[in-house]
Amino acid sequence: MAGPWVSARTIDGVKLPSDNPHPLARFLRSFWAPTARSMRGWAxxxxxxxxxxxxxxxxxxxxxxxxxCPTWPKCTPDSFVPVAHPEVSMINMAVEFGNRLLTFLVLAVGAACVIAALRLAPRRRSLLTLAWLQPVGILLQALWGGVVVRTLLNPFTVGMHFILSIGLMSVCWLLYVRSGEGDGPVRRVVHRDIRRLGHVLVAAAFTLVVVGVMVSGTGPHSGDELASRFDLDIEAMARLHADVAYLVVGLTFALLFALHVSAAPRAAKRAAAALLAVEFAQGVIGYTQWFLAVPAALVLLHVLGASLVWIFALRAATSLRTRDAAPVPGQHAPAQATAVA
Structure with a gap:
């Protein structure tokens, strides 16, 4: 044969698992024989x-x-799956039931994270704890979904449904971050006050989410004619939501400015810049919603934007610190790796 002969990558003559060309085999190995990279992928x-x-x-x-689906856990009083019901449209039933089915997809991904964390060598307790929080949280979400249905879409229970989702996103993001780090003490990579600013930014972003939930529970799109609404002034709530959004944008700009005038890592600067871009896009969606009387399609974009603002705020905050490998017992960690609060 013409040309040089190149052997497959091996360790002591054993073909590496990543060389398996079959997509299904690679997929199974990603959580059954995980690496740090595949663990991050599942997170x-x-x-x-x-x-x-x-x-x-x-x-x-x-x-x-x-x-x-007017009942829970069944879709109708007599069936777990959609069947003709004299008081409910089959289209509405299919939409609600379809969303219930997606819970199993989310649960499956959470289970894959748990399996990967269990089989990762060496096993890391920090990753295992974060991984287990996912299926537990998803099951709690499913049970809370039953509360939402049984309270006829009370705006408080509906809003808490989204807040719980925000909590799950936080756990998943932390699992992603921790999968790429060691288990040593936390080490900040920026000035102490800049890291504190990142914490304040996350708190403000969470406040923004909560106020946004209150606006959603006051405005249109309740989910059903039987659903109640918060007895609040929608215009006042929308203005409060915008004020908190301005605060979040201001804090993000301050963080970005502080990172650029200090010797901050490039990753932290990129994370803050990305967050600011997401916030501006979300602001455009929000104002367009208001002036167009809250069309349904923009509500979906706004919820997506709220999720992204939260995830990118977490990304900006976690980019301000890192963890090195855990120190070997009996050895002292280097002075520059001293843990910080």
């Missing part, structure tokens, strides 16, 4: 599916399908 997949189901949940609400 990111969990971030995506948890954000995705939050958006589809909003789709249930804006299509008036919130009580498409």
């Amino acid at each position: 990111m997949a969990s971030v995506v599916v948890n954000a995705g189901i939050a958006v589809t949940g909003a789709g249930v609400r804006v299509t008036g399908s919130g009580l498409g």
Whole structure:
């Protein structure tokens, strides 16, 4: 044969698992024989599916399908799957039932994270704890979904449904970050005050989410004609939401400025810049919503934007610190790796 002969990558003559060309085999090995890289991949997949189901949940609400399945855990009093019901549209029933089915996809990804964390060598307790929080949180979300249905889409229970999703996204993001780090003490990579600014930014972003939930519970798109609304002034709530959004943007700009005038890592600067871009895009969507009387399609984009603002705020905050490999017992960690609060 013409040309040089190149052997497959091996270790002591054993072909590496990553050389397996079969997609299914590589997929199975990604959680059954995981690497740090595949562990991170599953963590990111969990971030995506948890954000995705939050958006589809909003789709249930804006299509008036919130009580498409009028009972829980069954779809109708006599069936777990959609069947003709004299008081419910089959379209609304299909939309609501479809969103319930997506819970199994989210649960499957969470289970893959747990399996990968269990089989990762060496096993890391920090990753295992974060991984287990996912299926537990998803099951709690499913049970809370039953509360939402049984309370006829009370705006408080609906809003808490989204807040719980935000919590799950946080756990998934932390699993992604920790999968790429060691288990040593936290080490900040920027000035102490800049890291504190990152914490304040995350707190402000969470406040923005909470106020946004209150606006959603006051405005249109309740999910069903039987659903109640918060007894609040929608215009006042929208103005409060915008004020908190301005605060978040201001804090993000301050963080970006502080990073650029200090010897901050490039990754931290990119994370802050990306967050600012997402915030501006979300602002455009929000103002367009208001002036167009809150069309359903823009509600979906706004919920997606809210999820992205939260995830990118977490990304900006976690880029300000790192963890090195855990020190070997009996050895002292280098002075520059001293843990910080």
